[in-house]
Amino acid sequence: MNQWVEKIEFDNSSPLATQGREHQFGFRRHCPEIMDESHWHGHIEINYLFDCCADYLIDGRKIHVPEGRMILFWASIPHQMIASEGDGEMVNIYIPLHAFLSWKFPERFVSELLHGAVLVSDNLYDCDRQLTRIWERDLELGDAAMTAQVIGEIRARVRRMSLETYSSQNTARVSEGKGGAAVNGLDHVQKMLRYIADHYDQKITIDSVARTAGLHQNYAMRLFSRVMKVSIKQYINQLRLQHAQALLVDTQNAVLEIAMEAGFGSVSRFYDNFQRAFHMSPLEFRNSALRRQAGG
Numbered sequence: 532m533n534q535w536v537e538k539i540e541f542d543n544s545s546p547l548a549t550q551g552r553e554h555q556f557g558f559r560r561h562c563p564e565i566m567d568e569s570h571w572h573g574h575i576e577i578n579y580l581f582d583c584c585a586d587y588l589i590d591g592r593k594i595h596v597p598e599g600r601m602i603l604f605w606a607s608i609p610h611q612m613i614a615s616e617g618d619g620e621m622v623n624i625y626i627p628l629h630a631f632l633s634w635k636f637p638e639r640f641v642s643e644l645l646h647g648a649v650l651v652s653d654n655l656y657d658c659d660r661q662l663t664r665i666w667e668r669d670l671e672l673g674d675a676a677m678t679a680q681v682i683g684e685i686r687a688r689v690r691r692m693s694l695e696t697y698s699s700q701n702t703a704r705v706s707e708g709k710g711g712a713a714v715n716g717l718d719h720v721q722k723m724l725r726y727i728a729d730h731y732d733q734k735i736t737i738d739s740v741a742r743t744a745g746l747h748q749n750y751a752m753r754l755f756s757r758v759m760k761v762s763i764k765q766y767i768n769q770l771r772l773q774h775a776q777a778l779l780v781d782t783q784n785a786v787l788e789i790a791m792e793a794g795f796g797s798v799s800r801f802y803d804n805f806q807r808a809f810h811m812s813p814l815e816f817r818n819s820a821l822r823r824q825a826g827g
Contacts, residue, residue, distance in 0.1 A: 554627050554629065554760070554761065555625075555627065556624075556625060556626060556627065556630070556682065557574065557623070557624065557625030558622070558623070558624055558625070558666065558667060558670055559622070559623045560620060560621075560622050560663065560667060561620065561621065561623075562619075562620055562621070563580075563583055563585055563612060563615035563619075563620075563621050564612065565612060565613065565614065565615065566611035566612050566613070567611075568611060569588065569609035569610055569611045570609070570610070570611065571606060571607050571608065571609050571610065572606050572607065572625070573606070573607050573627075573628055573760050574606045574625040574626055574627060574628065575603060575604075575605055575606070575625075575626040575627075575628060575631040575644065576603070576604055576605075576606040576623060576624070576625055576626075577601065577602070577603055577622075577623070577624040577625075577626065577685075577689070578596070578601070578602045578621055578622070578623055578624075579600075579601050579621060579622040579624075579659060579660075579663060580596055580597075580598060580599060580600055580602075580619065580621050581598075581599065581619045581620050581621065581622070581659075581660050582598065582599075582617050582618065582619025582620070583598060583615055583616060583617030583618065583619030583620070583621065584596060584597050584598045584615065584616050584617060585612050585614065585615040585616075585621070586612070586613050586614040586615070587610060587611065587612055587613065587649070588610065588611050588612075588613045589604065589608055589609070589610045589649055590608045590609055590610070590647065591609075593613070594649055594700050596651060597651075598617060598619070599655045599659075600651050600652055600655070601651075601652040601659065601688075601692060602649060602650065602651045602652070603644060603649070603650045603689070603692070604644065604648070604649040604650070605628075605644050605645060605647070606625070608647055622663045624685060626685070628759060628760065629759055629760075629761050629766050629769060630682075630769075630773075632724050632759075633724075633728060633769070633770050633773065634686050634689070634690070635728055636689065636690060636693045637693050637694070638721075640693040641721070642721070643699050643701070645717050645721070646701075646717070647701060648699045648700060648701045649699075649700045649701075650692070650697050650698070650699055650700075651697060651698040651699075651700065652692050652695070652697050653695065653696040653697055653698060654692075654695050654696070659688075662684070662688070666681045666684065666685070669681050674819060674823060675809055675811065675816055675819060676780060676816060676819045676820030676823050677823055679776050679777075679780065679820075680780075680823075683777075716754045716757075716758065717758065719744040719745075719746055719751070719754060720744075720754060720755060720758045720759065722743055722744040723740050723741070723743060723744050723751065723755060723763070725743075726739075726740055726743040726744075727740060727763070727766065727767055727770065728770070731767050731770040731771055731774075731794055732771070732774060732792065732793055732794035733794060734794075734796070735767060735794075737751070737752060737763050737764065740755075740763055751763070767794075768804060771793045771794045771795055771804075772793075772804060772805065772808050772809075774792070774793040774794070775789050775790070775793040775795075775801065775805065775813065776816070778792060778793065779813055779816055779817040779820065780817070780820045786798060786801070786802075786813050786814065789801070789813070790802075801813070
């Protein structure tokens with residue numbers, strides 16, 4: 532968890548050579564590259580265009596992105612850059628879908644993305660270029676606490692975009708064909724995600740999640756896994772771990788108290804899950820964060 536893909540690699544044998552990495556964040560800075568063919572992967576993708584503009588082909592529709600803009604789209608829709616102008620650079624940020632949906636952005640913002648829209652920020656900020664350089668520098672440290680900080684700042688930047696004005700360019704042709712996203716049942720999945728977000732820190736069952744969407748438990752599990760690429764149980768666990776990380780950094784609460792507040796039910800279950808996800812104990816994670824805050 533919180534591992535980063537340095538670059539989404541593609542080859543001719545498979546549009547996505549990184550199957551299994553859809554639960555990893557990613558960051559890449561590079562010169563714009565014209566792509567010979569479309570590709571797709573399961574992330575929510577952020578593109579920044581600095582001192583350049585570009586034309587994209589997304590699900591067969593041409594979209595122009597002006598210089599300096601920040602755009603978001605669900606990358607499971609086939610996409611490629613077909614033209615660029617200017618001597619600038621671009622930054623790609625890849626957000627796992629499960630993480631993005633746990634961030635509780637406005638419902639309309641999320642729904643537009645999941646139904647194939649490309650969202651283009653209407654606001655330009657001089658600090659965005661510097662901010663991406665700070666993120667790049669911090670990620671190179673390989674420190675878990677600093678990585679969590681970067682994720683939090685990316686979340687805040689996207690939240691600002693969701694609250695400001697942005698343009699929505701709807702490709703309107705998402706399908707389950709070649710490279711397409713599985714969008715059938717998205718409304719059900721969104722209901723389940725909303726329920727989980729409101730109750731993950733409590734005792735929660737798969738049956739209660741399914742019932743909130745009016746679905747049979749078995750169908751709900753299959754649908755959720757198909758769209759989210761993760762099981763309901765795994766998704767709940769990931770939210771609890773994110774909550775625990777924040778409490779370890781932002782409070783002095785005891786580990787037992789954090790385990791209970793995040794919904795783990797027992798400190799042993801918390802330790803086991805945390806160690807498996809981050810390869811360190813909760814106290815080691817907290818100490819690492821404190822050293823960074825102290826400049827050590």
